[in-house]
Amino acid sequence: MYGFIAGLISGFFGAGGGLILIPFFSKFLKLDAKTSRATAITIVLFLVISSSFFYLKNKAINWDIAAFCAIGGCIGSFIGSKILKKSSSNFLNIIFIIFLIYSGIKML
Numbered sequence: 001m002y003g004f005i006a007g008l009i010s011g012f013f014g015a016g017g018g019l020i021l022i023p024f025f026s027k028f029l030k031l032d033a034k035t036s037r038a039t040a041i042t043i044v045l046f047l048v049i050s051s052s053f054f055y056l057k058n059k060a061i062n063w064d065i066a067a068f069c070a071i072g073g074c075i076g077s078f079i080g081s082k083i084l085k086k087s088s089s090n091f092l093n094i095i096f097i098i099f100l101i102y103s104g105i106k107m108l
Contacts, residue, residue: 007047018044022096033089 006020018040025036055061084092 003043006043007050019100026093033092034084034087037084037092 021040022036025031025039
């Protein structure tokens with residue numbers, strides 16, 4: 001059920017996999033912070049691929065921006081995964097909460 005909800009939100013908003021899955025994995029499945037994040041990222045890969053086929057079919061992708069951001073995203077995700085490996089669960093949870101609060105405020 002949570003996979004369906006995460007996929008629905010991801011396809012509709014372009015985000016949501018981690019936003020939905022990380023708290024679910026941590027709270028209900030009792031996974032530690034690192035495992036929750038790593039598992040969510042893996043699932044997000046499949047959510048993004050599924051959504052991308054639809055957007056590709058409807059010619060809704062700006063390939064110049066996508067390529068530019070993909071390069072930076074690959075570099076950033078590599079560095080982020082290295083930081084995740086060395087970070088405590090408590091630190092990860094605090095940073096995640098700060099990120100969610102910041103994102104929510106910016107959307108208002």
